[in-house]
Amino acid sequence: MTCGTLNSSATSAMDTMDYNDAYFTVNFTENETYTDILDLHSLWCELYPQQERIVNIFQTCAFCLIFLLGVTGNCLVIATFALYRRLRLRSTTDIFLFHLALADLLLLLMLPLKVAVTNSHNLPESFQKATRAFHAVNTYSGLLLLACISVDRYMVVVRAQEMLRLRNQIHTVGNLAAAGVWFLAVLLSLPEILFAWYYKRDCRACEQVKMVTKGILIAVFCLTLLIMVGCYTVIARVLCESPTHRRGKQWQRQRTLRLMVVLVLVFLAFQLPYTLVLFLQMARPHCQLMLEYTTCTLAYTRCCLNPILYALVGVRFRKDVSHLLQDAGCPCAPHRSLQTRSSISVSSPPRSTVTGFTPVSPCYSSSDAVHSIKFTFSEIK
Numbered sequence: 001m002t003c004g005t006l007n008s009s010a011t012s013a014m015d016t017m018d019y020n021d022a023y024f025t026v027n028f029t030e031n032e033t034y035t036d037i038l039d040l041h042s043l044w045c046e047l048y049p050q051q052e053r054i055v056n057i058f059q060t061c062a063f064c065l066i067f068l069l070g071v072t073g074n075c076l077v078i079a080t081f082a083l084y085r086r087l088r089l090r091s092t093t094d095i096f097l098f099h100l101a102l103a104d105l106l107l108l109l110m111l112p113l114k115v116a117v118t119n120s121h122n123l124p125e126s127f128q129k130a131t132r133a134f135h136a137v138n139t140y141s142g143l144l145l146l147a148c149i150s151v152d153r154y155m156v157v158v159r160a161q162e163m164l165r166l167r168n169q170i171h172t173v174g175n176l177a178a179a180g181v182w183f184l185a186v187l188l189s190l191p192e193i194l195f196a197w198y199y200k201r202d203c204r205a206c207e208q209v210k211m212v213t214k215g216i217l218i219a220v221f222c223l224t225l226l227i228m229v230g231c232y233t234v235i236a237r238v239l240c241e242s243p244t245h246r247r248g249k250q251w252q253r254q255r256t257l258r259l260m261v262v263l264v265l266v267f268l269a270f271q272l273p274y275t276l277v278l279f280l281q282m283a284r285p286h287c288q289l290m291l292e293y294t295t296c297t298l299a300y301t302r303c304c305l306n307p308i309l310y311a312l313v314g315v316r317f318r319k320d321v322s323h324l325l326q327d328a329g330c331p332c333a334p335h336r337s338l339q340t341r342s343s344i345s346v347s348s349p350p351r352s353t354v355t356g357f358t359p360v361s362p363c364y365s366s367s368d369a370v371h372s373i374k375f376t377f378s379e380i381k
Contacts, residue, residue: 055293062297063111066304070108073307077101080311080320083327092152092174097311099178100145104303107138111300129193136189136213137182142303143220144181146267147227149310154231158238188216214278221275228267232260263309270302 081098113131155163166173186193195209239253274295281292311317 051290055290059293059297063115063300066297066300067108067111070300070304071105073304074101074105074108076321076324077307077311077317078105079324080317083324084320092170092177093149093156095171095174095178096145096149096152099181100142100149100306100310103138103142103145104306106134107142108300108303110135110138133189133193136192137185139217140185140188140220141182142306143224143271144185145178146306147224148177148181150228150231154235157235188220191216211282214282218275218278218282221271225264225267225272228264232264236260259309259313266305266309267302270298270305274299 077097078101081094081101110131114135116131163170191209191212236257239256242253274292277291277295
């Protein structure tokens with residue numbers, strides 16, 4: 001999500017237009033003029049001062065709101081892991097959710113610095129390189145972790161027997177997978193790390209570097225989307241084919257299917273528009289500025305929704321958040337009873353109540369280990 005922000009000193013894209021381009025060699029009707037085509041092109045390829053002010057105000061307000069909500073939500077997720085789950089971070093889902101919240105939090109913390117780097121020409125080159133590098137790493141890691149969460153849910157639901165055999169190595173496998181995601185994110189960010197100083201220069205090599213970084217981001221998005229759709233489709237098919245004998249179990253299945261659809265739709269709604277704009281820019285550089293600024297802001301909003309969609313939908317997560325607010329002395333926190341206090345103690349074993357979406361561990365019936373598999377959704381220990 002290495003999008004640009006407004007720069008009042010940016011040169012007009014019209015200065016570098018090739019007037020031999022086929023775009024300007026079309027046959028005009030008697031009602032069309034060359035000036036009309038230029039005005040239409042200018043609307044998307046350059047911004048007038050009044051347009052810059054309007055978009056600057058919009059982006060500033062949107063980024064402030066995104067920053068506050070996103071930092072708050074992701075800090076709550078990280079705090080619940082640090083304060084209430086430090087001895088229970090055993091499932092791969094817990095590990096991936098923790099790293100996803102960390103990646104989104106770091107990405108949002110880098111947002112003010114990213115804006116400063118984009119709009120200033122006087123910052124040290126080392127600072128610009130470090131800012132772009134951290135921004136790129138957290139962007140790629142966040143997308144890849146969404147794919148890992150989808151694969152983890154697929155393994156728990158569809159490959160439950162394999163996961164049961166690996167239950168003693170789950171913690172190690174999860175940590176290795178998370179470390180691999182961060183390492184791969186660093187590799188994917190190498191073009192921005194090595195050529196960060198090219199972004200404010202106007203040369204052929206600079207455009208090639210920008211095309212490479214945009215192409216990598218598009219590829220990572222497509223890979224993540226393909227994995228999410230594939231895994232959730234198979235999970236939905238397995239859930240629909242499994243028999244249900246109780247109304248409560250059928251309700252949980254319907255809730256799980258609806259939540260999976262919401263996860264994919266939200267990912268598409270907030271990330272796909274910006275990816276499409278990047279694709280258009282690869283075909284016609286310097287254009288679609290208004291679309292880029294708008295869809296970039298939309299893409300950052302996804303970092304605010306991830307804590308809600310992937311963590312706070314779980315009952316136990318919500319309880320941990322309420323306990324955190326109560327321990328912090330927040331007057332809006334619900335009252336915690338004595339029974340609730342004892343149920344979250346470190347010495348007490350985790351419960352296996354069926355509540356939400358994220359599968360944590362499969363529980364096999366002793367009478368029929370193949371045809372009666374019970375799943376726990378969104379408990380997220």
